[in-house]
Amino acid sequence: MKLKASKNLDTLFIKTYGCQMNEYDSSRMADMMKEAYGLRLVGMAEDADVILMNTCSVREKAEEKVYSELGRYKKLKDKRPDMIIGVGGCVGQQEGERIQQRAPYVDIVFGPQTYHRLPEMVKQIRRNRVRVTEIDMPEIEKFDHLPKVDGHGISGFVTIMEGCDKFCTFCVVPYTRGPELSRPVADILAECCQLLAGGAVEISLLGQNVNGYRGMGPDGEEWDFTMLLYAVAELEGLKRLRFTTSHPMEMTQELCVAFGEIPQLMPYLHLPVQSGSDVLLKAMHRGHDRATYFRTIDTLRKHCPDLALSSDFIVGYPGETDADFDDTLELVRQVGYDSAFCFKYSPRPGTPAAKSEDNVPEAVKDARLQALLSLMREQTRQAMQRQLGRTVDVLVEKASRNAGDMQGRTPDFKIVHFRGNPRQVGQIMPVRIVEAYGQSLRGELILADN
Ligand code: SAH
Numbered sequence: 001m002k003l004k005a006s007k008n009l010d011t012l013f014i015k016t017y018g019c020q021m022n023e024y025d026s027s028r029m030a031d032m033m034k035e036a037y038g039l040r041l042v043g044m045a046e047d048a049d050v051i052l053m054n055t056c057s058v059r060e061k062a063e064e065k066v067y068s069e070l071g072r073y074k075k076l077k078d079k080r081p082d083m084i085i086g087v088g089g090c091v092g093q094q095e096g097e098r099i100q101q102r103a104p105y106v107d108i109v110f111g112p113q114t115y116h117r118l119p120e121m122v123k124q125i126r127r128n129r130v131r132v133t134e135i136d137m138p139e140i141e142k143f144d145h146l147p148k149v150d151g152h153g154i155s156g157f158v159t160i161m162e163g164c165d166k167f168c169t170f171c172v173v174p175y176t177r178g179p180e181l182s183r184p185v186a187d188i189l190a191e192c193c194q195l196l197a198g199g200a201v202e203i204s205l206l207g208q209n210v211n212g213y214r215g216m217g218p219d220g221e222e223w224d225f226t227m228l229l230y231a232v233a234e235l236e237g238l239k240r241l242r243f244t245t246s247h248p249m250e251m252t253q254e255l256c257v258a259f260g261e262i263p264q265l266m267p268y269l270h271l272p273v274q275s276g277s278d279v280l281l282k283a284m285h286r287g288h289d290r291a292t293y294f295r296t297i298d299t300l301r302k303h304c305p306d307l308a309l310s311s312d313f314i315v316g317y318p319g320e321t322d323a324d325f326d327d328t329l330e331l332v333r334q335v336g337y338d339s340a341f342c343f344k345y346s347p348r349p350g351t352p353a354a355k356s357e358d359n360v361p362e363a364v365k366d367a368r369l370q371a372l373l374s375l376m377r378e379q380t381r382q383a384m385q386r387q388l389g390r391t392v393d394v395l396v397e398k399a400s401r402n403a404g405d406m407q408g409r410t411p412d413f414k415i416v417h418f419r420g421n422p423r424q425v426g427q428i429m430p431v432r433i434v435e436a437y438g439q440s441l442r443g444e445l446i447l448a449d450n
């Protein structure tokens with residue numbers, strides 16, 4: 001499908017915000033625009049004929065951030081009116097035509113489920129100089145319209161399902177990404193194979209709740225997420241398998257067991273809990289209580305004693321009391337995380353929680369956030385300290401910023417720097433950990449590859 005128009009479009013810049021699903025979508029947009037128009041990705045908006053913003057609206061001030069970035073692009077477009085500007089992703093989906101009302105120089109608005117139509121949209125604009133908005137929610141058709149992944153890099157991402165049906169009261173994702181829809185197993189395996197053929201040794205399976213996966217198997221039956229994991233793990237050339245994000249509500253026994261059984265499945269799990277208070281878990285519509293969460297963690301650790309856990313927390317949800325927040329701190333102490341993301345609650349337009357008064361004072365939210373962050377920093381520090389003296393398998397990812405150093409990841413997802421050689425990229429090498437910092441480790445290669 002070559003759509004090259006008369007006046008040359010040569011370069012593409014994509015600014016990506018938000019979760020890894022957006023990262024995946026951006027790379028697919030790049031694949032597609034390369035196929036349709038031969039566009040080459042550039043690192044700066046200033047050099048681009050087409051600028052796409054892939055936006056996120058999960059937390060505060062998302063829309064304002066988009067408009068201020070757009071202001072910058074407008075200046076570029078004033079000088080080069082042929083330039084095409086598109087806004088996609090979750091803010092695109094939520095705001096729709098409002099974006100072009102406020103920023104008339106935006107040519108295209110699209111959502112997470114319509115970006116496969118970008119080449120067509122670009123064609124329309126170039127023909128008619130009209131503005132285009134495409135934010136309907138087609139039934140997961142995009143994957144059937146995307147070109148093959150342009151496999152490169154040692155670590156690849158594959159979106160296995162779209163959307164979310166959980167409707168946590170604070171969250172926009174079900175509205176911006178639509179309902180949960182799973183890709184067929186065969187499509188996912190084929191995409192993984194393309195990545196592996198392109199040199200990947202690690203694959204991360206992506207979705208807002210991957211363990212809600214229910215996809216059509218090659219046998220015509222519905223497969224759940226654990227069945228998919230076993231199948232992906234068997235692919236030739238795959239050394240490391242990861243996934244994100246999973247929901248505590250759907251952590252089945254089989255999935256916990258898989259951590260002990262699948263050698264390629266790395267011992268790291270991001271399992272957001274948001275709060276340690278039963279009252280809040282209920283108010284947030286999370287679908288489980290704290291006792292169930294603890295049971296899940298116990299089962300996971302029984303099958304995979306080295307499992308590193310991370311999580312997401314929200315402080316200052318409407319009605320959160322000191323006692324609720326203490327329950328959160330206590331849960332963190334009891335579980336023991338390697339890392340976590342902590343957020344202050346912010347009301348999102350259109351969500352049920354936004355109808356309640358945002359009644360925890362800002363100063364209280366700040367104080368709780370600081371208390372949680374300092375507990376987490378201490379837990380992360382301890383997790384790093386525990387690595388000292390260990391020899392771990394590091395997947396070498398790239399040259400580090402320090403000359404002569406390489407950087408890679410441990411099985412449990414910690415960053416390690418060590419003296420190495422760019423030829424080692426893509427290899428898994430034993431490294432002895434000699435120093436622990438706040439967010440990373442320093443090690444020494446055991447077997448130098450000279
Ligand atoms: N699907 C994932 C989370 C996706 S959003 C899950 O269910 O775990 C990523 C994180 O953003 C959430 O886990 C939550 O901690 C945070 N978040 C989402 N909406 C928020 C809001 N309105 N205010 C503050 N944090 C929010």
Ligand code: SF4
Pocket residue numbers: 164165166167168171172173174208209247
């Ligand atoms: Fe949002 Fe909840 Fe769905 Fe996660 S599970 S994406 S927090 S609604």
Ligand code: F3S
Pocket residue numbers: 017018019020021022055056057058089090172173176177
């Ligand atoms: Fe953000 Fe949309 Fe992902 S709101 S977190 S980009 S699903």
